[in-house]
Amino acid sequence: IAILTQSGTFGIALLEKFAKEGVGVSKFVSYGNKADVNEVDLLRYLERDNETNVIAIYAEDLRREFFENIGKKTVVILKTGRSKLGQKAASLHTGAMASSYEIFKGVCRQKNIIFADDFTELFGILKILAVNNLPRGKKLVIITNGAGPSVLACDFIEDKRNIELVGNVVDLTGSATAKDFLKAIEEKEADIILLTFVFQDAPLAESLEELYEGLKKIRKFCMAISMGGNFVEKQKKILFELGIPVFEEPHTAVKALDKVIEYAMRK
Known part of the structure; x- marks a missing residue:
């Protein structure tokens, strides 16, 4: 993933989070107020860069020429300066010109650019793109050994047009072992499997090696x-190495997945 940012703060934060979770970075450019290079120059360069698969951007303003140069690579943008107060702050920070956020979102959909609503969602989207191929559809199954987070995920899924929950949550209960999870994953037919793990439950904790070998x-x-x-942080790193991104907040997982599915369906 290449990072382009008008804010050093956001850029450094992404670098630290990537390092913590093992996400690879190809290039990093903090280009501020565009005194020497701008997002168009950088986009053209990265489109030809063999080390870059995904381009992540924090921007306070984007010129029309940028959208005209969008190529085949996945682009994810966190755009700020959306409100009157935000536009004023952006103009003082980088000299950004005011623009309509609704027009920005419309252009993103036309060009199939993923736009994030906040930093947490941006990182969530990038985390999914870093380890997974794109989902082939929007049908999702939830498998869990602790229903609480799954119920919360369902609340957020209900108003997402790009995610369709198939059947009921598969609650294996707190007695579930690795074998129970692997069997359920194999049996369920869906485009996306959302696993809600309670790693602290003894039956699962005692069979983690079997779980990871099966996954x-x-x-x-x-x-x-x-x-x-x-303990959970340790398991998150192992799962990420297996190509499974792990989220703590169901809300973030659902929002990020919804944006990725929308992108995949337009691709």
Whole structure:
């Protein structure tokens, strides 16, 4: 993933989060007020860069020429200066010109650019794109050994037009082992498998090696949600290496997935 940013703060934050979760960075450019190079120059360069698959951008304003140069690579943008107050702050920060956010979103849809609503969603989208092929459809199955986060995920899924929950949540209960999870994953037919793990439950915690060996053989689009501290952080890193991004907040997971599916369906 290449990072282009008008804000050093956002850029450094992304770098740290990428390093923490093992996301690869191809290029990093903090270009501020565009005194020497601008987003068009950088986009043209990255479209030819063999090390870059995804281009992540924090921008306070984007010129029309930028959209005219969008190529085949995936572009994800966090655009600020959307409100009157935001536009004023952006003009003082980088000299950004005021523009309509609704027009920006419309152009993004026309050019199939993913736009994030906030930094957390931006990182979530990039995390999915970094490890997964794109989903082939919008049908999703939830498999869990702890229903709470899954119920919350369902609340957020209901108003997302790009995600369709198939059937009921598959609740394996707190007695679920790795074997139960792997069996359920194999049996369920869906475009996306959302796994809600409670790693702290003893039956699963005692069979994690079996879980990870089994997941290596799975060829389905999987994501996960898990809440906790250091123990969960360790499992998140292992799952990411297996191509499964893990989220703590169901809201972030659902919002990011919705944007990725929309992009995939337009591609």
